[in-house]
Amino acid sequence: MSLHSEVLWGCGYALFLLAVARGLVAMGRKARAEDDSWPRTDVARFHHGLSTLLVLLAGLLVGACAVRHPEGLELGLLGGVSLVVAWVARRTWVERWAEASSRGEG
C-alpha cells in the first residue's frame, strides 16, 4: 500500500508554502523591530498580506488533493497537513490581530 504521488507532492508543496509564509512574517516583524512607524508598518503589512495569501493557497491545495484522492491513507496524511495549515493560519492571523490591536487599528 503506497500513497498517491500527487498527494505527496501536494502535501510537500503545502508545507513549503507554509514555511515561506512564516519566513515572510519574520521579515515583516524584522522590518518594524527597530521602530514601529511608517513606512515600516506598511512594509510589515505587505509581508503579512503575502504570507496570508500563501497560507490560503496551502489550504486550497490540501483541500483540492482531498477532493481528488478521498482514500484512507491519503486522507490521513492530508488531515495531518491541514492541521499544520490551521495552526500556521491561526498563528499568523492572531499575531497580525495582536499587532493591529496594540497600535489601535482595531
Add this chain to the structure above:
Amino acid sequence: MNAEPRRREFLLSRGWVQAAALVTLFGFFVLGLLAYRAHTDSAPIPERTVTPDGRSVYTREDILAGQEIFLRNGLMQYGSVYGHGAYLGPDYTADYLRRSALLVRERLGGQEDAAAAARTVKDFKENRYAPDTGTLVLTAEQAGAFEALAKHYHATFSQPTTAMGLRPGAITDEADTRRLTAFFAWTAWTASTLRPGKDYTYTNNWPPEPRVGNGPTGPMVVWSVLSLIALLGGIGLLMAAFGRWNFLGWHGHEQRTVSFRRPSEVRLTASQRACAWFFLVMAVLFLMQALLGGATQHYRAELASFFGFNLATLLPFNLARTWHVQLALLWVATSYLAAGIFLAPLVAGHEPRGQHWLAYALLGALAVVVFGSMAGELAGIHGWTTSVWFGNQGFEYLDLGRFWQVLLSLGLLFWVVLLWRVLRRRLRTESAANMPWLFFYSALAIPAFYAVGLLARPGSHFTLTEFWRFWVVHLWVEDFLELFTTLMVAYIFVLLGVVSERVALRVIYLDIILYSAGGVIGTMHHLYFSGTPAEHMALGAFFSAAEVIPLTFLTVEAWSFLRLGREQDAKSQAPFPHRWAILFLVSVGFWNFLGAGIFGFLINLPIVSYYEIGTALTSNHGHAAMMGVYGMLAVALALFALRYLIPEERWSERAARLSFWSLNLGLAWMVFATLFPLGVLQLHESVSHGYHEARQLDFLTSERVELLEWMRLPGDALFIAGGVLPLVLLCWRGVRHRVPHTEKAGPELAPLFTRVDGEAGPAEGQP
C-alpha cells in the same frame, strides 16, 4: 560676453569613478572577446549536406531560409530552438533530435537492439563536416530520417485545425516546411555532433538525450560548482566590505530638516503636464498586455477552446504571446520615458520653450511604433506578409519588424534629445561625474543598447542572432534600464529631500560597480547551449552568479533607506504624499530578491539550466522579475508623477491601495499557485523521463498540469481587475482632471520640499 560657468566639484572621491569605469570597461572588454569568439567558433553552417553517395539533402540556403520561415511565422513564440522561445510547442532542436534518433535506430536494427543503439550514438556524435569543402555527410539512415521528418513537420504545420494553438494551415507550402525541417535538422546536428578536438557537442551536449549520447559535461558541473562558490564568496566579501566601510549604501545622518510640499503647491511645466497622456497610454498598454497574458495562459489550461470559442482562428497562441511579450517591454518603457520627461525639469530647475510639443510628438511616434509593429506582427503570423521590415521579425522580445525597430531606436534617441534640451544648462555647471550627468549618460545608454538588437538579423547565423538578441534582453533590460531607474529613484529621493545628493550618488556608483561586475559578462548565462564555445558558459555562469549579490544586498540595504525616510517624515509638517509610490518601491525590493535573485539563481547554474531551460521555471523567473521589478517600478514612477498631475480632490487613495495589493497578491498567486510548482514538476519530468517528454503537449495537457494551470485563474483575475483597472482609472484622472498650467509663475521651478531649519531650499542637490 558669457563666461563659462564654474562647474560644481565632484561630490565624492575620484576612486568611485575610477572603480566604476574599470569594472565596466573590464566587463565590456571580456564581452568583446566573447563576441569575437562567437563569430569565429560557433557551429558551421554547411554549404551542402549530402548522403554518403553525394546526393544533396539540404543546403546552407535551405537552413537559413528555414530559419526565416521559423521566425516570420512566429514559431519562436510557440516553441523554441536551443531552449529559447516559447513553451507551449516543443523545443524543435530536441524534437528533431529525438525523432531522428528513433528513426535511425529503427533502421539500424530496432529500438531493442543494443548494437543499433550504440551505432546510433556513434553516427550522431561523429563530426563528418569537412571545413575545406563546406560539406556535411549524413549517414544513409540520417538522410532517411530527414525525409521522414520533412513529411512529419509538413503534416504538423499544415493541419487545417487549431488543435495545437496555431492558426489553421499555419504553413502549407511543402517546400517551406522542408526548409523549416532543414533548419531544425541543422540545430539538431550542432546539438549532437562533437566539436572538433572536444568530447562535447557544439551546444555543450544540450539537450539531454541519451539516445545520441548527450549527457552533462565536466565543465558544466565544474562551472556550476564554481558559480555557487562565487555567489557565497561574493556575498561574504560584500558583507565584510559593508561592515568595514560603514558609509556604503543608504547610510548617512541627515542634518537638515525638511517639509514636503503638498502636491497642490508644486507647479508643473507644460511637458510635465504632457506626461499625463504618456501614463494613460502606459496604463492602456499594460491592460492590453495583461489581457493578452490571460489569453496566452488560457491556451495552456484549455488548448483548443476559449470557454467554448475557438480563439486560435483570430488570435493564435503565438500572436497572443508575441503581443504579450512585446507590450511587456513597451508599457514599461513608456512609463520610464514619461518619468524621465517629468523629472528632467525638476533636475534642471527650468524648461525650455516648446518642450511639451516635442513630448507630444514623441508620444505620437511611440503610438505609431506600438500599433504599427503590432499590426505587422498580426500580418506576419497570419501569413499576409513575409516582409522582415514591416511584418513579423519573430525574435522573442524583438518580434517587431525592422522598420519599427529602427523607428523605436530613433524615438528613444529623440527622447534623449528632449532630456538634453532641459538638462544642458544644468550640465554646464556640474562635474561630469555628478548626478545630472549620470542621469543623462544612463538615458543615452537606453537607445544605444536597444539599437544593438539590430545586429540580430533573421537571415544571419542563429547563434549570432541569439548573441546580439541577449544584448537587448539582458544588457539593455537588466543592466541599463536598471541603471536608469536607479538614477530616477535616487533623484526622486533627492528631490523630496529624503536623502542628500552625496548619499544618493554613492549608492548609484555602488550600483554601477556591483551590477557591472556580474551583469555585463553575466549576459552569457543565456547562451550556455546556443552553439557558442564553452567559455561563454563558464564565464556566463561564474559572473552571473555575482548578479545575485547586489540583489541580496540592496534588499537588505533598503531598510536603511526606510529609516531615513521615516526620520524625514517625522520632521515634516505636511504629510508625505507618496505613500503608494514608496510601497511599490518596497515591493520592487521584495520581487528583486525573490524573482530576480532566488528564482533567477535557481535556473542559473548550467547543470540546472541543462534540464530546465524552456520550462515553466523560466516563466516563473520571467514573471516575478519582469513584472515584479520593472513593472512595479513603472507603476511606482507613474504614481509619483500622478500625485502631482491629479488635483488633491480627484486623487484616489482607494484606487492606489487596491492596485498595489491586487498587483502584488495577483503576481504572488501566479507564481506560487502555478508557475513555480509547474516548473518543479516539469524539471522532475525532464530529469527522470527526458527533456523531450517534459516539453511535449502530452505532458503540458495532462490532467494534473491542466489543473495547475487552471489554479492560476484567480491570481490573473485579481491582477487584471483589481490591479490594472484602478491604475487605468488613476491615469485617466491624470488626463481628465490634469492640474492647470501656470506659465506666469516664472521660469524657475521650486523643489518638492522646503527646509524648515531656516534655509529656503536644498543645499547641495538642487539648482
